[in-house]
Every structure is written in structure tokens, then in C-alpha cells.
Amino acid sequence: MANSREADALAADASTNYIREKFGIDDAIASSVLDAALSCGGDYAELFFEHKEAGSIVFEQQAVKNATRSLSQGMGVRVLSGEAVGYAYSEDLDLAALRKAAETAAKIAARDEKTPPIDVVHYETPQYYSPEGSTVDIPAQDKVDLMVRADRAARAYDPSIARADINIVDELKHIAIYTSDGRMASDVQPLVRFNVSCLSERDGSRQTARWGGGGRMGMAYFEGSSPEALAEEAARQAVLLQSSVEAPAGTFPVVLGNGDSGILLHEAIGHGLEADFNRKKTSNYSGRIGELVASELCTVVDDGTIDESRGSINVDDEGNMPRKNVVIENGILQGYLQDRISAGAFGTQPTGNGRRQSFKHYPMPRMTNTYMLGGTSDPEDIIKSVSKGIYCVAFSGGQVNISNGDFVFSVTEGYLIEDGKITAPMRNVNLIGNGPDVLTKVTAVGHDFKLSDGRWTCGKDGQSVPVGVGIPTTLVSAMTVGGTNIG
């Protein structure tokens, strides 16, 4: 979204006003707290103010079962002394409480020489999304209507659908960051997710499937994606599992469907390219910039600037602007995802990937929207090229061991490929691979790039942040499929 400079100036004014309104904070107060944070000689300090309203409505058996709403707010203060971090936070936002937290974090340093904070300049942030129309403050009945529509659609899909469990979760988060090196930035971050879980019961056999979507949007999300479509998708997957067969056990070619399969990139390479692991040399990708780490067909991007995507941010949680970062270009490792500390260690610039779950958490390098660019192959030809393998469409999650590179992801909708044709649906199965190994085995990339709908959350060191993934149809020539059929 393009925006004029005039609009930016207005936005900056508005942000100053809401920070005063939400937090009772102005530049003078922030400066006084930063001063306390550097009172023991720290090199750098930053304040992260957050005000978050979140809600959920749970709908089951054709009725609203309950509704929730929560308010959390506070300030986290981080002080750096070299690469060492002192961190404290407070939910009370009066000056005495803020200074007390700052003085606690300050103790990480023990130096006589003090660096006073520089007066902050208010940075203008881009607007890849807008809080307008956020679902948090609209009448609850409007959200209930969406769930009623989804419920009807799920039941109508198939007589075997015995339950539809639906919920909508949303939040509106105001953040403001003040740094001792003179930066002030703020953002208002809407987030909505609509989830449907369906139970199919047929002749005593029970199968469940989940589906959902969302983004950094308000009600506009439901203009692009109807609740009916989300519900039918969950119902379709549950019914499909009724006729599923055992998945094979062993090593096979794997065709990853476009969109959701981007979770492979997130696990196989995304985490390994987060700069903290590389600074500490605990990642398999440490010291490999400039080397071929993937098939030449692979160009992988982490991009926090996609309009209204779940993983997008207008500013990261350290006050840096998000970017479109090409991490792998034609198979060659270009760089890591940097936060402030790691960028300092590598002598480079932050890449806008410093993120945190909340004011109670320290920032670290995190992904935003991670995806692989489209290639030239026809997706149908990719399927046809496989004589015996599997085709994966939907997933429930993944995990990686950063150090040894082993990663897994769990397939919830997958099929056998026999003689170049997609045949029987498979029962839920896990795939395991080794990141650096699997990406060298990408032998075809389709021209059908797709970003997944906004339903992914990434966990690292106990902190959750919303992310996006995307990928075109991709062939991995060999991966271990954890089925039960040894056949």
C-alpha cells in the first residue's frame, strides 16, 4: 500500500496521541526511563510498550458456547551490555514502576562510564495493514453470524458431519518502542483467525479435521474468504479421511502442494537462518553465506511487508522496519535473519526480524512470512513425473532441531502417487528430513506460487509469534515418510 508523506505525518501524530492516551507516556517520560535503564553503564536500552485487547467466541452444536475477552498491557525494558541482556517488565505504567523496572534491567551492566540516551526521533512506519475495521471492536453478533454461516455449511457438506466446532479469535495490539539511540516507532496490529473443526462419523469410524484462516485484517478478511469455504474445507478433509489408507513407510519422492507446504521451508531452513543460532554457531548453516545450500531451483524469501498477511509487521519489536529479505537465491545462501544483537555481532544491519511475543519477552530473530518463489514447472507434470511417492496438501505443524538439522512436519491431507497419478488419500503421517539435505533434493518447482492462508503460529524459546508461509508445487526427490505400511 502506497501512502503519501502527509498521511504519514498524520499517522505519526495520531500514534503520539494514542501512546499518551493508552500508556500515559510521552517523550520526556520515556527519556527519563531510558536514563534509569542506562544508570549502570549499559550500552543500549529500549522500552517496549504494549496494550493488547484480545477476544474469542466459541461456537459449538449450533450455539455460542462462551465468549472471552482479555486486556494485557505493560512495558518491557531491555538493557544491553555488550551482547549480555538485562530484561525486566512492569504492568504498572506509572513513572515510579517504569523506573524501577528500568533500574532492575540496568544491573546487567557495571561500568562507571555512562552513555545518556539520545532524544528520540519519531520514525514513520509503512502501512502494510491497517487497524480499521478490526474485529475486536465490532458488535459480537456480526462475528456470531459468520460462525452460524460456517456451521450450516459444514453440516450441509456431508451427512456424516456430526459436529462442527468453530471459533474466532482476534486481537488488537498497540505497541510503541523507544530506544536510547534515538528511535521511536509505533504500530497498531490487528489480527484475526477463524477456525473450524469438523467431526465425521460413519459406521462407527470417527475422523476429525481442522481448517482456518485469517490475517492482519478486520472483517474485510471475510470478503475474500467466506466462512462457508473455510468450513467446507474442514468438512471435506474429515470426510476424506474416512476413506484413507495406511501411509507408506520408507523413503519416497514427495510432492508438496502449493501454499501450506511452505511449512517445510519454515522448518527445514527458516529457523536455521535465524542469526542468533548462527552467531552462536549452533546452526547447521553457520559460516555458510555464499555457499550453495539448496538446489539451484530454490529462491527463498522472508518478507514482513506483504499486505495484510498474518506474518507481516509495519515495524519490528525493536523499532526496525521490516524488509523483503532474500535469504537463498538460486540455491546460494545470501544472509541471515537479523535482530539488533546479532546484526552487531555480524557487523551488518538488522533485517526487521527482531520480534517478541509480548512486553514480557525479549526480542530475538524471528521469521515473518517465509516463502519460496515460483519456478517454471507445470504442477501436473510434476505429479506425472513420480511413479511411486506421496502428494501433501495440508499440515498440522512441524518442528526442527536447529543443531543437527533434522526436521519434521505432520501431513493431515496427503495422497499416494502411483504411476504419475494421485490415488488414495492417506492417514495422518509425519515426514522427517534433514534441512540442508532436503533442500538439495528439490528437483522441480512449479509456477503456481501460493501464500498459505493466515493460520500459522511459530514457537521458539517459549515465545509464540504469528507467521506466514508459502510455496509453489515442489518436488523433493527423497524424504522419509513415517507411515505404517512397509509393503
Add this chain to the structure above:
Amino acid sequence: MREDLLSIATGIVEQARKLGADEVDAYVASSAETSARVRMAEVERIIDATSHAASVRVIKDKRTAVCSTVDLTPKALSALVRQALELATIAEPDEYAGLPDRDELALASQPNLKLYDERIESLSIDEMKDTALRCEQAAFDYDSKVTNSDGAEMSVTRGVVALANSMGFAASYPATNAAIMVEAICDDEDGKKRNDSWYTVERALHNLEDAEYVGRKAAARAVAKLGARKLETTTLPVVWEAPVVRALLALIGEAVSGELLYRRSTFLAGLEGQQVGSPLFNLVDDPLLEGRLGSRPFDGEGVRSRTVSLFEGGAFNGFLFDSYTARRMGRKTTGAAGRSLSAPPSPGTSNLVLTPGEEPSERLIEGIEDGLLLTDLMGFGVNKTTGDFSRGAQGFRIEKGKVTYPVTEINVSGNLKDMLASIDAVGDDVLWLGSMGAPSIRMSQLTISGI
């Protein structure tokens, strides 16, 4: 930390009643966390902070809403109650909604489960830092093959939770926990890294393992993985090392939830009273153990805690219920309500304890001609509705009764029902980590996917 939680909780209840709630309970929590993390013998991060929050569940005309806030000023709490009553109007009346029956509540007295260690109050950040440094150093000293560390940390939390409801229940209890952890990393010959971590977590400082023991254990586990390779695809008997049995218990703990039962989304639905597991499988949920991480004097709704036998001689005895899921299924609550700030209560486990058997754990391996010793699982590949289990794994090959070489990048799969039935040996070793106590076990056969 705040001392006035119980009066805040009872104040919320009073106000909600005054404003028209039929039934209400309030849950208020306060905690202080302190941690010291070191890496490569340098301080990496110190965290020191306190927090608090209040949550209210109101039920009016059988309609339920839950609201929470971190702002504990009288004005904000008043707004919280009004917000909850307003929000409840959008829910449909639910005949099962409500607080527990009065005779279920722990009204008279609550057991003292020794969940609080005063020594944690006076533990300094410097002492915690020194402990973390000793832990990491012990990992490096264990073997020169340990070349890197992902850091060592000591952390403590002190907390108080208070619960009050409109039936006159009002109680609070303090709790602490302390932990020490480290991750050791080695370089393998193929350029890969091999890593493992170990930790100790307890309510009281004096129950923690020595920092040096934790360091050596992490190092030993990482070094043992050097030279790991894949296996051929096959089926093998599998010995589950005690630490990884906890992953199995966690899955069973989810599958016994009364919530999944009424959603018919657990493979255990319809199997109450039936023989599901091997006769060697005896599993208990016990919230009354002194000093354990999962212990609680009363549950998240104020219901008396009790020991529940989940599996006895392999027979599945039944599910864990809070008051809502119990009413819904025509049962009684089992005192299993878990509570968080931002959601209604729901049933969950406290401490899961798998009864040890009589075989020395080494014997589990000795009897195997060709098998797998499972040490690590990864991923989320479990379908709780069907019991289908498929997860990434690491471990060791067992040949002729002996552990021979480490294996990695394999997958183990089966169905939880069959897996429980296939347990043919349970060790006499019991490892307590956090809220689970488990011995090692052996399953007669699992599918291994590899090359």
C-alpha cells in the same frame, strides 16, 4: 508480588453478584520470575520481573463469559465485571454451564502439599548465575568432544493463585519452582552437529539435581549421539527410555480429557471399562503428591483434589472431568479443572505417574536381538481422534541385547491403542521430571521408517 489476591478475588465475586451474575468465580494470580542464563562462560541474559492478572467467569441465565485484565485497580476491576456480564449476553443458554456442586468444593480445608520453598525468596541473581556457570562448565569438562553450548540457565518463579466463587469458596496458595538446564553441542565427523539438553525442575531448591550432574548428563547424551545414522525401514521392538516415556504419557493425558470425550475426538471414547493397554500398564493422575510440579490442593474451580486411576492392569478406568464436561456427560467432576486467565476451565492432568514394574531397566534391552532404544521424539504427528501416531525420532540401535550405535532422522509410527497393548516390559526405574514420573518401557513392535 501482591499479597492481596484473595481479597481482590472475593471483591470481584461480590461485585458480579451485585450486578446480577447468577454464578461467578474469580481467579487472580501473581508471580515473580528471575532467571540467569549464561553461554560460553559469559552472562547472556538476566530476567527479573513480577506480574499479576485477574480473571472472572460469570454465568447469567446459563450464559458464560470469561474476561481478564492485568489492571487490578478498583475501577478496572469494576469495568471487568461489567464487561463480562455484557459479553455473556451473546452466549446461548447452556444447561450444563455453572459452578461445581457445592459438596464438591474444598470448602473445609486444603492439604498442605509443600509447594512453596521460602529459600527461593532469598536466592540472589549472582548465586543463580554461578549455578548456571557451574552447570555449563561441567558439560564442557565431561568430554572435550563438547565444543559448543546453547547456554545454561537457572530460573525460579514464585507465585500465588487465589480463587473465589459465589458459593463461598475462597482460598489461595503460594507455589514456587526452580529449574536448571543446559544444552551441549558436539561436532560430528560429517560436519553435522549433535546436541542434547538436560534439566531439573522442582518446587524446592533442595530437591534439584546438582548443577554439575545436569551438565554432565547433557554432555553425555550429546556425545553418545556422535556418529548417528539412519536405519533401514523395518519393524522392531522398541525400548522407550524413561525421559521419552513422558511424551507418551502427555498424549494419553490429553486423550483422557472429558472435553475430547464429549467432542468424540479421542480414540479412548467408548473404551471405558475395557482392556486397552497391556496388563503392565498402570497410570494414575495424582494432584496430591507433596512437592510435585503438577500438585494442587484444589482444582481450577475449587474442587477437592483427588487421586484418579486412569489405567489399572491395562483396563481404561475413565476420563478426567471438570464440572462442565462432567455434567455434559452425566458424570461427576474428578477435580481435574485446569484454569488459565483467558479461557473457561477445562479438564487437564496434574501429575501423571506410570507405575514402575519389576524388571531392572537394563534387562529391557538385554532381551532384544534386534531393536531400537528410543530417546527423543519430535513433531506433532498424532491424531488424537484415531490414535494414529507418527513422529520423528532419535535413539540407538540394539543388537544382540546391547546398545550398538546412535540413529537419527527416522520416524516411528503405530496406533496408540495398539502401542499401549504392545507394552511387554516395564522397568523398575522411575524418573521424575516436572509433573510426570515414568519408568522405561518396552513395546514389542513399532514401525520404523528410514532409508
